[in-house]
Amino acid sequence: MSDPKPVRRITTADIARMYEAGQRFATITAYDYPTARIVDEAGIPLILVGDTVGMVMLGYDTTVRVTVEEMLHHTRAVSRGAKHALVVGDMPFLSYGVSIDESVENAGRFLSEAYAQAIKLEGGVRSARTIEAIVSSGIPVVGHIGLTPQAVNQLGGFRVQGRSRESARKLIADALAVQEAGAFAVVLELVPAELARAITERLSIPTIGIGSGPHTSGEIQVITDIVGLTQGHTPRHARRFGEVGAALAAAVRAYQEAVLSGDFPAESESSSMAPEVLDEVLGRSELDRAGSPLTIPLDRDL
Numbered sequence: 001m002s003d004p005k006p007v008r009r010i011t012t013a014d015i016a017r018m019y020e021a022g023q024r025f026a027t028i029t030a031y032d033y034p035t036a037r038i039v040d041e042a043g044i045p046l047i048l049v050g051d052t053v054g055m056v057m058l059g060y061d062t063t064v065r066v067t068v069e070e071m072l073h074h075t076r077a078v079s080r081g082a083k084h085a086l087v088v089g090d091m092p093f094l095s096y097g098v099s100i101d102e103s104v105e106n107a108g109r110f111l112s113e114a115y116a117q118a119i120k121l122e123g124g125v126r127s128a129r130t131i132e133a134i135v136s137s138g139i140p141v142v143g144h145i146g147l148t149p150q151a152v153n154q155l156g157g158f159r160v161q162g163r164s165r166e167s168a169r170k171l172i173a174d175a176l177a178v179q180e181a182g183a184f185a186v187v188l189e190l191v192p193a194e195l196a197r198a199i200t201e202r203l204s205i206p207t208i209g210i211g212s213g214p215h216t217s218g219e220i221q222v223i224t225d226i227v228g229l230t231q232g233h234t235p236r237h238a239r240r241f242g243e244v245g246a247a248l249a250a251a252v253r254a255y256q257e258a259v260l261s262g263d264f265p266a267e268s269e270s271s272s273m274a275p276e277v278l279d280e281v282l283g284r285s286e287l288d289r290a291g292s293p294l295t296i297p298l299d300r301d302l
């Protein structure tokens, strides 16, 4: 039998080819090894290890609290699970934008220490110089404009961006600045569908929408929102495609009931040993053993 074909990693060039062919693509976040494997095996071409990990996995009230070390830890786990998808690590608050040197150094850590193939950072015009420097260092970048959650304290909440003339013009300028700086794709978060379409038509790199209507080049969602695992509020744009949280809760309850009733673990889920060995260890005779409740028939090799 011949060896299975080695899995080839999706590259930014593949994403560009899909875009040029007009092929819409689905991307999603992942934060751990088993989820990354499932997402990868489903054929999702790009996985974002988003700083949303802070809110949906670590229980923080905002993504602003997430550290570089936490992001590297989760990105490493996803990189180990995803053999095919392009893994993008999300740069957390103030790990970029303070100084160019620090931004490039931190971006590099996602590739050298966490095995990602690209990074994402927030901001349009304000982040253009940083994007340019990171791209010049050989690190592919995904931009992120519209609602940029790390700036939520400035934006006044998690609300749709670009509804007014002024903010719509600003968003178009942001998108062009990110493209000009060398990003290979840009996330549009909570942008009105019409504006997202206009931006997509004006760019020559793919737009990846979230809460921005159906006319972007691709879509991204936070995995816990769409599989029914987010606790509390889920955004209006996140359709539930599954009820993983309910399935998990039911499985945990069933396990607990089985333990309490004595149904679990069963004999087939236990191991056994040669009775004469136990007799010797316990210093008892075969006769004593006859009444012992510990006797388990040796019916399989363990």
Ligand code: KIV
Pocket (backbone or CB within 6 Å): 029, 048, 049, 050, 051, 052, 053, 090, 144, 187, 189, 210, 220, 221, 222
């Ligand atoms: O951190 C994240 O998950 C994101 C997506 C919402 C795009 O930035």
